[in-house]
Amino acid sequence: MWLSLTLGLLVLYTVDYSRKLYKNIRIAQRSKLPYFVVPFSMGIIPAILFQTRWFPYIVDNVLPAWLGDNLKDVIPNSRWVLKDRQVKRYGAVYLVVTPGVVLCNVSDAGVVAQITHTRGGWPKPVWQYQPVELYGPNVVTADEHHWARHRRRTAIIFNEKNDELVWKESIRLANSMIEEWQSVNVTRDLVVETTRDDIPKLTLNIFSAAGFGVRIPFKIVADDSETDGPYGIFQDTRTPPQGFDFTFRAVANYMSCNISTVILANFMMPKWVPRGLLPFLKQDFAAHRDLRSYIERLLSIAETEDSLANSNLIQGMLRDRATSAEGSFTDQEIISNGHIFIVAGHETTATTIRYALLLLALNPDAQEWVYQGIKEATKDEPADIDAWDQASVYPKLITPLCAMLETMRLFPPVVTVPKWTGNAARNIHYQGRDVFIEQGINLNLNLNGLHYLEEYWGLDVKEFSPQRWDVRNEKSYLARNADLPGVNAPGLEYPTIHKPVRGAYIPFSDGVRACLGKKFAQIEVVIALTVILRKYRIELAQKGAEGRKRAERALGDSVTVVALAMSHDVPLVFRERHACQ
Numbered sequence: 410m411w412l413s414l415t416l417g418l419l420v421l422y423t424v425d426y427s428r429k430l431y432k433n434i435r436i437a438q439r440s441k442l443p444y445f446v447v448p449f450s451m452g453i454i455p456a457i458l459f460q461t462r463w464f465p466y467i468v469d470n471v472l473p474a475w476l477g478d479n480l481k482d483v484i485p486n487s488r489w490v491l492k493d494r495q496v497k498r499y500g501a502v503y504l505v506v507t508p509g510v511v512l513c514n515v516s517d518a519g520v521v522a523q524i525t526h527t528r529g530g531w532p533k534p535v536w537q538y539q540p541v542e543l544y545g546p547n548v549v550t551a552d553e554h555h556w557a558r559h560r561r562r563t564a565i566i567f568n569e570k571n572d573e574l575v576w577k578e579s580i581r582l583a584n585s586m587i588e589e590w591q592s593v594n595v596t597r598d599l600v601v602e603t604t605r606d607d608i609p610k611l612t613l614n615i616f617s618a619a620g621f622g623v624r625i626p627f628k629i630v631a632d633d634s635e636t637d638g639p640y641g642i643f644q645d646t647r648t649p650p651q652g653f654d655f656t657f658r659a660v661a662n663y664m665s666c667n668i669s670t671v672i673l674a675n676f677m678m679p680k681w682v683p684r685g686l687l688p689f690l691k692q693d694f695a696a697h698r699d700l701r702s703y704i705e706r707l708l709s710i711a712e713t714e715d716s717l718a719n720s721n722l723i724q725g726m727l728r729d730r731a732t733s734a735e736g737s738f739t740d741q742e743i744i745s746n747g748h749i750f751i752v753a754g755h756e757t758t759a760t761t762i763r764y765a766l767l768l769l770a771l772n773p774d775a776q777e778w779v780y781q782g783i784k785e786a787t788k789d790e791p792a793d794i795d796a797w798d799q800a801s802v803y804p805k806l807i808t809p810l811c812a813m814l815e816t817m818r819l820f821p822p823v824v825t826v827p828k829w830t831g832n833a834a835r836n837i838h839y840q841g842r843d844v845f846i847e848q849g850i851n852l853n854l855n856l857n858g859l860h861y862l863e864e865y866w867g868l869d870v871k872e873f874s875p876q877r878w879d880v881r882n883e884k885s886y887l888a889r890n891a892d893l894p895g896v897n898a899p900g901l902e903y904p905t906i907h908k909p910v911r912g913a914y915i916p917f918s919d920g921v922r923a924c925l926g927k928k929f930a931q932i933e934v935v936i937a938l939t940v941i942l943r944k945y946r947i948e949l950a951q952k953g954a955e956g957r958k959r960a961e962r963a964l965g966d967s968v969t970v971v972a973l974a975m976s977h978d979v980p981l982v983f984r985e986r987h988a989c990q
């Protein structure tokens with residue numbers, strides 16, 4: 410009986426599998442776009458297989474290249490390594506058919522521009538983001554008119570006052586990070602074995618200050634240091650304050666870096682399962698509770714303060730509530746948006762700085778160009794960087810901005826921007842014809858393709874060349890776009906910067922759902938690079954061909970964890986400038 414039952418189930422499964430696969434192949438055929446079939450759907454098992462050592466080894470060394478690439482294409486974590494290879498095989502718009510879904514992969518700038526800029530834009534598949542709704546709906550997870558309300562209420566808090574705060578806090582904390590490095594180095598040259606911990610700490614502390622109004626020093630303070638006053642419990646001590654399992658910085662870090670287990674514990678685990686039976690998720694429950702308690706504490710402090718005097722993001726939401734007649738946020742919505750800002754902004758910015766430092770170390774000529782640009786731009790500014798005025802100095806820091814843009818071109822923290830057709834079929838215009846994309850189809854706007862195509866960037870597309878962005882560089886391949894109508898992209902509205910073809914560069918996405926924190930991130934990265942490069946020349950700690958090979962391997966093996974990340978550490982030396990010149 411068991412045998413017939415098993416055989417029966419197997420037959421049912423096979424019939425259902427074949428039916429779904431056939432249905433999806435027919436969808437692909439009707440579109441007349443190139444397509445390939447992968448016999449499994451993306452999901453947790455393929456993602457786990459790619460995390461093992463042996464599976465990627467088999468994919469890279471045993472399978473034919475095309476098959477290995479097709480498999481990597483369905484796993485978003487490993488998609489970046491493909492760069493433009495799939496575009497060369499299948500074209501800039503092609504379909505991936507699996508038994509579960511049909512995916513439309515897009516690396517054509519014109520099609521991206523249509524998707525992000527048709528009236529209202531194509532919808533974002535918000536259900537994919539529901540797991541990050543750990544404290545309720547927020548600007549990342551909401552849709553339609555709910556999203557419009559969240560967006561309106563959050564967009565106003567990313568304002569000029571907040572820009573100034575980001576600038577000031579980035580300078581303070583980048584300097585404190587350097588002081589910390591100096592304190593553990595006996596020579597004037599600073600050897601930093603890994604930036605894996607310090608750079609995320611830098612961006613998290615900047616976010617704590619400019620996002621939450623909590624000014625944490627870079628160095629951990631003694632447990633018995635001053636903990637009085639309303640902000641006492643936010644001190645970055647070794648042990649958490651009474652009633653908490655984490656310090657404020659530790660919980661913000663935990664919630665950002667362990668997002669998958671936090672989601673597993675607090676979103677996927679049924680409420681009726683006794684927490685005592687899940688000791689391995691204890692930290693995840695505690696982190697979720699502690700972050701809420703900290704933000705609640707911030708809200709109650711803020712209500713007793715003159716919130717108009719403060720320009721951090723939490724105060725911004727409170728100020729909006731105090732001054733708006735209707736539609737402003739509840740406490741719960743402030744908590745949820747506060748949390749999502751950390752998730753969206755922390756790792757993405759940290760990874761950009763880490764890649765930028767390594768790319769500058771690997772490309773001394775480009776680094777020198779960035780440094781000379783900083784020197785020239787700030788030659789009339791006070792020697793004390795704390796006295797620099799954000800509104801007038803930031804626009805002059807063209808070369809570090811070019812370095813940031815170029816870093817995000819080669820190593821975009823978010824490799825794929827997802828969209829979908831929604832509940833109605835839609836058309837795209839591609840290669841001179843209208844292509845019909847059926848309802849419910851998911852689209853991936855693939856930065857690995859867009860950012861690596863010679864057509865948009867020139868023959869030196871694979872090189873790290875911050876100079877390509879500088880509008881003074883008339884030989885840049887991008888100079889040809891100056892007269893194109895409608896060329897623009899979020900974060901590129903500077904007259905000092907060459908513009909890529911619209912849709913070809915989307916590290917912050919584009920259109921109505923483009924990144925809210927792009928200016929926040931740009932100011933942070935530009936001034937952090939400036940603080941470092943003014944004082945230090947960055948070099949690889951391991952010299953010669955071996956050191957270079959190691960660094961290039963670390964870059965080449967990048968995979969998406971929370972954001973795109975290097976899989977190995979590369980030690981760097983920060984050589985003091987006047988000592989080495």
Ligand code: HEM
Nearest residue numbers: 549750753754757758822823916917918922924925926930
């Ligand atoms: C280099 C750093 C950053 C990168 C590369 C980046 C990239 C992106 C991308 C690609 C999206 C679109 C995601 C999608 O539609 O699926 C996005 C959205 C968003 N980002 Fe960023 N981001 C960065 C920094 C920040 C920062 C610092 C903040 C906040 C402080 C932030 C807040 C947001 C928010 C709230 C959204 C959702 C906007 C909406 O759906 O209306 N981001 N970001």
